[in-house]
Amino acid sequence: MLKTLTIRPLSLDTLAKSSLSISRNYTIGHFTPAPPLNTQDLNPRTIEAKYAVRGKIPQRAEELKKLIERNEDHNLPFNEIIFANIGNPQQLDQQPLTWYRQVLSILENPSINTENYPQDVVERAKVILKDVGSVGAYSNSQGSLLVRGSIANYINRRDGGSQANRNDIYLTSGASAAVQYLLQLLSVNERSGFLIPIPQYPLYTASIALNNAKPIGYFLDESNNWLTDPKQLRHLIQENKSKNIDLKALVVINPGNPTGSVLKENDIKEIINIAAEFGIVIIADEVYQDNVYDGEFISFKKVLSSMIRQHPELYQHVQLASLHSTSKGLGGECGQRGGYMELVGFEPEVKSIILKLCSINLCSVVSGQALVELMVNPPHDDSLPLFKEQTSTIYNNLKERALTLHTAFNNMQDVTCNKPQGAMYLFPKLNFDKLTYPKLFSKAKNEDCEIDELYCIELLEATGICTVPGSGFGQVPNTYHLRTTFLPPGTDWIHRWEEFHKKFVATYKN
């Protein structure tokens, strides 16, 4: 007789004993078929999770793009879609860096004709292939040892004297995978709290929702360049502790997404103090570290290292996960899914659990790992001049576009926008209120959407410019924003936006 074959998650080896009496000739009987699953049958956390960057408005933009491609709608007042909703440089006009792509082409086919390639390209490809064997083989789960060593060197150079160790580095599929490992690891139950900036990149709220944990938003101060307020953080921590919330981690996005802010050393010190006092993990999302146009990027690792040197007794147990990616910076290789996290101050047992989570996914894409190597260990020889030229052109373009767009926003009626310091986005404020824009508020109410969502929808339908409403990132209640990248080339689209905005104000303002 068959007994229960239920398996406890903890062990496969505790299967109930059973004598198998298997029949091959079970007759197919008549039955009433069951209906398919509907959303009530699904994990409610997967339904609750929101991800506006690829939500309703971008989906509508994709539809419009298809109409244009098929020549199906001759009444559209534009002939292209400007995808300003997502930091995806190579979808727009940004060309890949030659250094990256020459090496990657050899990794994919070691027998290509390389006679026109610089010698350092050929040599680097050899070094990488010696380590990984083939980009078609799984690497170890934590990632290539060579690449992890290069990352450690990069961190030490960047931070001047911190002591990075390749064993603390985990290669991940973009930074998104790192975020998901960390949130999964730290979400014990629905009382596990995560401090996240508002506005935030919605990967964080989405991942917190998927893990059934508790997001606790701290507001960034728009009147002060979107900086963090340590007093507010401490207040929130006390308040949530008193409610029995177990605060696990504090997310900082620096340079800021969607805000474009860049933290100063003192801001970082304040946050590290909080982490040290309350035992809260710092998740430092530093994927825009090479996109700083005003001031300089200072890593959490650098500040923490110096604090540990001065006061090891206070700071040696601070747990920092800092994330980086090949998707942003000046390479913008989003589709290649390269990334890594460095873990500082974590106990070995905790790191071994993270390694297991990585191993369940086998390994991150090996060509993406190689790209991380090329990013953190740029060329020194023949390829250097072109590399410098390409990266500085991209940098200058980004900076110029940021400033042009910033000026345009501040010239629009009832729009204000902080000066862009970093990242790839502007997050202008739409100063609309019920008193002066009554028609706008009643239309939004009728259509059951947010004020900024309505603005973004009308912007898209009128100009083809696709953006994301501030409500997708979070904002102080009764304020309205939107996020736009400053990646699209040229200024035509900005002029179209200005024209749209004038009409929008004329339509809805009293």
Add this chain to the structure above:
Amino acid sequence: MLKTLTIRPLSLDTLAKSSLSISRNYTIGHFTPAPPLNTQDLNPRTIEAKYAVRGKIPQRAEELKKLIERNEDHNLPFNEIIFANIGNPQQLDQQPLTWYRQVLSILENPSINTENYPQDVVERAKVILKDVGSVGAYSNSQGSLLVRGSIANYINRRDGGSQANRNDIYLTSGASAAVQYLLQLLSVNERSGFLIPIPQYPLYTASIALNNAKPIGYFLDESNNWLTDPKQLRHLIQENKSKNIDLKALVVINPGNPTGSVLKENDIKEIINIAAEFGIVIIADEVYQDNVYDGEFISFKKVLSSMIRQHPELYQHVQLASLHSTSKGLGGECGQRGGYMELVGFEPEVKSIILKLCSINLCSVVSGQALVELMVNPPHDDSLPLFKEQTSTIYNNLKERALTLHTAFNNMQDVTCNKPQGAMYLFPKLNFDKLTYPKLFSKAKNEDCEIDELYCIELLEATGICTVPGSGFGQVPNTYHLRTTFLPPGTDWIHRWEEFHKKFVATYKN
């Protein structure tokens, strides 16, 4: 005054109103630093999840490999590690297919010198680049439209007349990501049950554990080529329903991992009947569909399509997710992380939730998507002869090695092994019992490990051959197995294994 800034997962827009009074001058106070997190502070599900394929034994093998590389241990009785623990062909001697790598090298660097490339390589690269723009750009979250179209055509060719639609296809990072989306989607709570084969590929139990759901093992019948037993499945379903378990999905791995079995049409029909009657999703892990050495691969989609044609009233609502990957087959491009799933019979609202899960990860690696295109849409022209030669050489090699290893196992004392039909593994049975191997059982007890684990450890330490004990996959209680790939080239390692086995038996058998 600051009020609570807690965010409900459902909406970011319901933040409590707050007047921000931010101070920039918070004084860093003295405090008692908090200790770092330990495993008690972590999500217990991440601790419980097990993944033996990259567990203790492979980790020890990596250590040994380092000793050999550094020439640090001259007493090892072998001078190389044979990684037979994981299906990773290109880690061993398998060369990548030229067709794949030539096209990929152009995608990475469209300006390479292609004068020695066949024309169809250059043309295919153009077609792909026209669709994706650049492999450095994010694709849409579901994956490239071109690639999804090619997959649909492939499925229709393979299955002769089924009606695949590219909108039902989702490109994923290997098949592992697809499994994780599906299990996350279907895990409502701890009463959500998943029927999984025993033995199984441990990704399933690991993902079920991470989602805090309930694995329900059904035994494959070793005495009957590891086939499924519908009677047992029905018994388990009834029993678990009576315990108020909500059965969500039934996992079938065909060709089998780790068993190497291949299902016949009738086996598949029985499973589809069960799914239709009980409304259980079929997760058909078909990543080894091109690795069949005996008999033929028949897809679930093909059988389901024909059942729907005959009896739509019974089968139209059967929900099938079938998975494929570039990691296995004859290309063996594990590190490239290409894969897809086809969803049949799911409601549109359910598919939209899956699309959202994909979008939180932005997109699967675009070069991996391109590799899926090259796999499902192989060359027709200039590249065809070499492609055929390379794939048939690989196929014949795999088949020959499978048979050689199979013969070796059946010649070993107290070992039996089913004939290999498919996949990349053999799962021989170690017929050890307490009566005839008392020393073995007492040693295992002393060392607190499983019988098969002890065998695999001693095999590794004596020969350098790394395998995975059957306990990592699940097995009928008091039976012992191990999984080995038949990928390592040559027969030397097999002779070493035979020698080891003789000594093992001599040491432990009465």
